[in-house]
């Protein structure tokens with residue numbers, strides 16, 4: 001049966017710096033190779049706030065933000081074979097086509113099949129499925145999960161176990177997978193390694209979980225907000241440090257604490273000065289620093305090249321290096337098997353109408369993750 005257009009509620013970002021507005025949006029049926037998904041829940045990630053702030057060079061308005069969702073397939077377009085109506089899915093801002101140069105390389109999760117149109121807020125055919133009064137509204141990161149219904153390419157959906165609560169596993173659509181994946185997949189932390197994790201939001205705390213699962217010896221958690229330390233310790237941090245308590249650069253404090261520096265560090269904030277500290281707290285000869293945080297337009301990182309000449313390594317990761325369709329379902333299975341918890345992260349839940357509160361709580365440092373229930 002051919003699907004019809006649906007009118008539903010969505011939070012629209014009309015312009016940078018303005019609160020989201022709940023609107024009635026027309027969602028077109030999925031075209032060939034596309035899938036329409038009923039969103040059940042969506043986390044709010046700092047990247048949503050980053051783009052809304054106007055700092056994102058790819059930010060485009062009006063758009064429907066949100067990229068950390070969980071939902072149920074409502075309709076499929078022609079030729080879709082890997083998911084069917086009723087399947088539970090997690091939208092992927094890093095898709096997996098399995099056939100582009102990047103997918104075939106075996107070296108990266110950064111599938112580029114639809115990256116160009118995705119970055120322009122459009123579906124792969126160059127048009128949007130969202131409109132209000134006939135005017136197009138842009139997609140965001142290929143996901144737009146702040147809408148009751150959204151449309152994605154089939155290659156941007158991970159089909160997951162139906163018994164997993166979408167209100168929790170939606171966090172695997174970005175934050176938790178990113179932090180855990182950065183530690184286990186990108187850095188490949190080994191038992192006994194020392195790690196420093198800068199920024200204890202959803203990403204940094206997931207990196208703490210990843211480090212604990214990897215049996216890291218020392219897990220140093222750093223934040224300027226002391227209220228983050230209790231959960232960090234509960235999740236496995238061995239030391240919690242607030243840079244404001246010291247009158248010298250935090251990298252010097254960490255180097256002294258660890259007899260020369262850590263084996264791995266992770267920047268989970270998006271602050272280019274902290275990125276420098278994260279590199280420079282790594283051990284001479286082998287320490288590796290992984291950039292996860294997203295920095296604003298025009299910002300650049302710097303350090304003395306000598307830091308790299310003497311063996312420190314700077315790298316970065318998107319979505320924890322995880323290939324969404326082939327690897328994310330297994331993260332859901334590991335969660336179901338009790339290997340890690342997601343409920344610890346969900347400090348607030350709210351309905352779509354209250355979505356701006358989620359942004360306020362994040363900016364006030366009061367939340368880890370707010371999850372919108374549709």
Ligand code: NAD
Pocket residue numbers: 045046047050174175178198199200201202203204222223224225228243268269270271274291292293294295317318319320362365367368
């Ligand atoms: P968040 O706002 O929940 O957490 C950020 C934390 O950093 C807060 O606890 C805050 O107190 C702390 N912080 C701020 N300034 C600090 C400083 N100078 N020193 C120490 N701590 C400081 O954010 P989040 O959702 O966890 O996201 C973190 C970053 O990761 C953002 O930049 C986001 O855009 C990025 N991100 C990247 C990826 C990726 O794939 N690379 C995925 C998700 C998020």
Ligand code: AHE
Pocket residue numbers: 045047048056057058059093094110115174294295318319
């Ligand atoms: N659009 C920004 C970059 C934003 C960015 O780096 N996004 C990350 C995911 S953050 C999720 O919370 C990512 O996946 N990057 C890889 C990619 O291809 O976008 C800019 O600076 O232009």
Ligand code: ZN
Pocket residue numbers: 045046047048067068174175
């Ligand atoms: Zn995110």
Ligand code: ZN
Pocket residue numbers: 095096097098099100101102103104110111112113
């Ligand atoms: Zn690909």
